[in-house]
Amino acid sequence: MKVITETPRLIIREFTLADAPAVLHFNTPKEVNRYTGDAGVCTTLTDAENIIRNIWLVEYQQYGFGRWAVVVKDTNTVIGFCGFKNETRINAVDIGYRLHPDYWGIGLATEANQACIDYAKKHMDLDTVYADVVDANQGSINVVIKLGMTYHSQYQEGECNVNRYVISLKANKSAKNG
Template sequence: MTVITETPRLIIREFTLEDAPAVLHFNAPEQVSLYTGDAGMCTTLTDAENIITNIWLAEYQQYGFGRWAVVLKETNTVIGFCGFKNETRINAVDIGYRLHPDYWGIGLATEANLACIEYAKKHMDLSIVYATVVDANSGSINVATKLGMTYHSQYQDGEFTINRYEILLKTHTV
């Protein structure tokens, strides 16, 4: 298992197939996928295994990054994901996260994603990263702004109004 980075409370690492029960657990509560557009996509252990294998492990191979496991150091428990996705719909890299609701509201999403941004600045060839957040999701809007992201634009995606945020990781000099 490859550790990406650590924070005082968290280990950020690549997922493995052994994480499937945890992936199912943190996706199970209805409120977790309320604003994600993929509600009901992870309801069985097989779904979780397929997400790990066909999405995250495949993205590690193809791009060298993807969504990473968020592990609470205190209990060594996978409580969610954070990190980057090569988002083909916008032809750019997106930062995102998902945590089990037991871990909401205590700064872990911000802590995890700040660590990802610092990692990207040092180890990844990314100049800009976006976040897409449903405008009704005030918690995730707060996380995006705490990460230093600024409002970029807004668009409609089905029933959702989406705010896009951005952060410059590297400035290129000519």
């Protein structure tokens, strides 16, 4: 398994099929999928295996990145995902995350995604990254703002208003070097 980056508390790495029980575990709580639009997509171990095999492993091969496993160093427990997705519906790269609720509210989402942004600035050829957050999801709005993302626009998806945030990785590079 390929380790992408580490933080003081976390290892960010590629998923393997052995992570299927953890993927099922962090997708099962209904509050996890409250704002994602994919409730009910991962309800069995087979569903979790198919997500890993048919989405994440394919994206690693096709793009060199995808959603990565968030692993707590102290326990070696996979608690969710973070990282980038080549989002074909917007023809751009999206950053996102999902963590089991037992790990909410202690800064891990910000820590994991900041590590992804730092990694992208050094190792990936990304100019702009977006994040879409349902406007009622204040926790995730707080995370993207802490990451330095700024409000871009809003659109309607079903019954939800979705805020789009953006960060320019190239501008940050030139600001550091200039």
